[in-house]
Amino acid sequence: MKNTSSPSSDIPNESLGPAGVRGELHVLAIMANEKRDDQSRLKDSSTRTFKVEALLAKANSATEGIKGDFGVEDGGSYLLLPQDQAMSRVRCAGGMFEFKKNSKGEQSLVSFECTATSTAEARRKFSETVLPFVDYLSYVANCPIVLTTIRVHDPKNDRHAIEYVSPYRQAIFSQHISNLYPEMAPVHAMYREAKNSHSDFYTFLCYYKILEGLLGAVRNEVFVRARSKGISLQGRREVVPASEHIAESYQKHVGKPIKGFFDEVLNPQFRVAIAHFITDAGTILNMSDFQHANSYAEVLFVTELCVREVIQSHSLLLEALHAKNGA
Structure with missing residues (x-):
């Protein structure tokens, strides 16, 4: 206040x-003549x-x-x-x-x-x-x-x-960045696409596709390459990051595997509707509907946190692969 x-x-x-x-x-x-306190005015029903x-x-x-x-x-x-x-x-x-x-x-x-x-x-x-x-x-x-x-x-x-x-903050960019691996180019491109979008629905879909790839086929391909070269890779445990800004309805997922959150929440509750327009339950996604729009806006931040966590994990795997492969 x-x-x-x-x-x-x-x-x-x-x-x-x-x-x-x-x-x-x-x-x-x-x-001047108001006798009610601020909370009474804010909570007037x-x-x-x-x-x-x-x-x-x-x-x-x-x-x-x-x-x-x-x-x-x-x-x-x-x-x-x-x-x-x-x-x-x-x-x-x-x-x-x-x-x-x-x-x-x-x-x-x-x-x-x-x-x-x-x-x-x-x-x-x-x-x-x-x-x-x-x-x-x-x-x-x-x-x-x-x-x-x-x-x-x-x-x-x-x-x-x-x-x-909420406005974006300016960031000081250092040219002394870590290795930029070609395998990450499509991921970074999709992330920028999400950030450039002003649609919560489209941004969510971009984030979902990143998670779908890095938790599935794209991640598997890295381990297949490693095994073909006799290299052992150890992935780190990926869990939903903690933040006070995560909506209350999703706080229960903090600290739990991102893959479980992806399979049990993001896919059935959000991806199916936005990808197919009509869900198996017969619900039609209406992008101008207040409840539909609010639900995507609410899940967007925790999804973004998961995306950044998974991108970092995948980058570390590529770093280990390239280092052990002498590339």
Whole structure:
């Protein structure tokens, strides 16, 4: 909790969680006549009106800050509104929402009002009501429509909840690096592909494929090569690394074999759905569904930790193989 009288505030990156991980920033306005404490306002479960606004963009782009006071001029899209039309209003079973335009005439912000008991429920209703229409517009107009930032306003408690992706930190690169083995080139390429993606679904799939290879065929090939040369290799025990930032639902896997986590959790619960669209149980993966999206965002960090652990193990095996082979 941090108090400030300024419309902006400096928050250390470390306080925003690991780089690349999604989070939510809650801002409470200081109200002169407010008698409730902050926790009462944050945990209010009464039914009330919420306003959800999302900023549109033509493409994903990295940002080094969290902008919570965004407006129509901060967004843009390939969708235009007529000059004499200030906004486009859509009514459907889930409620009403509006697309507002910037000075270029581009639809740049979508605004939705609903009744809910929490910011999470308001975001879920936004996903259920607004995103299907946005998905349809992307298909009809044959163009990308990116929602870069979502802000949920709770007027009763004068509270804003802002979704963000924790910014990446600058790193000092030393040219004196260890050996770079050609066998690792596809792995590093897939890892960079994951990092360059702004889709949790696609990032997860990249991480999954790395684990699938290094825990399976790619790893086996190294031992086959070693045996053919009479070389004995000893792999280290690979376990799910510990971190306070791992979601509570996955903390029970910390310290247990990564292979078991891969086989028992990542494959049946996530890979099958994203690879086949429809699972054996008949569940259809909806990438705009709040629960589906949240589940992938939640498992992403622990998966990344496992990937880095397995990459390091595999690199050590290659180092031992090349050293014993005299290469």
